[in-house]
Amino acid sequence: LIFIMRLQEFVTVLVRDPRTQKEDSWHSYIDYEIFIHTNSMCFTRKTSCVRRRFREFVWLRQRLQSNAVLIQLPELPSKTPFFNMNNPHHVDHRRQGLQEFLEKILQDALLLSDSRLHLFLQTQLSPEDMEACVSGQTKYSVADAIHKFASLNRRFPIEDEERKKGKNDVDSDSESSSSGLGPSDDSVSCGCKASPASEES
Numbered sequence: 001l002i003f004i005m006r007l008q009e010f011v012t013v014l015v016r017d018p019r020t021q022k023e024d025s026w027h028s029y030i031d032y033e034i035f036i037h038t039n040s041m042c043f044t045r046k047t048s049c050v051r052r053r054f055r056e057f058v059w060l061r062q063r064l065q066s067n068a069v070l071i072q073l074p075e076l077p078s079k080t081p082f083f084n085m086n087n088p089h090h091v092d093h094r095r096q097g098l099q100e101f102l103e104k105i106l107q108d109a110l111l112l113s114d115s116r117l118h119l120f121l122q123t124q125l126s127p128e129d130m131e132a133c134v135s136g137q138t139k140y141s142v143a144d145a146i147h148k149f150a151s152l153n154r155r156f157p158i159e160d161e162e163r164k165k166g167k168n169d170v171d172s173d174s175e176s177s178s179s180g181l182g183p184s185d186d187s188v189s190c191g192c193k194a195s196p197a198s199e200e201s
Helices: 002-007 054-067 088-105 115-122 127-134 142-153 157-166
Strands: 011-022 028-038 047-053
Touching: 011 088, 028 088, 028 115, 047 054, 047 115, 047 142, 054 088, 054 115, 054 127, 115 127, 115 142, 127 142
Parallel strands: none
Antiparallel strands: 011 028, 028 047
């Protein structure tokens, strides 16, 4: 019976919606939305949405590898000097590679036990803050960080429906970026708040 129950566990991960973000006057980068839907007991939140850039994936892989030296981690898409963020084919090829990387990572029980992975997938903490949290140098725990991010930065259709049953005016700012917590809700991404820059190349 326990074996059957385990077979029914699933983790769906989607890497999608690449967006160009302006870092400063001279530099831009692309980040990607990571959508997680799961019933796995390993996850604090069963649905989540965050945005991450390529170099954060590089950091994650390095940290996971250093903590699981006996496991050969899957490779990230190669960082080529010819990568052109204005080339849709280049961007989508990288997006596919990042998704395949996460799909393989999430199949490994040992890697799933690494708190950095969960902070990466379910909060918008920087690599430095993730490291500090995992090392116990923050006032908040890993679970605290995930719950706080969930309450501040994203809403999902089910949560919205429950809210509408009660107070209709609570979510009046849910499609506005004026709160300073992030940009407007993206209706095609389960309410995940996307990054603020809107430059399209």
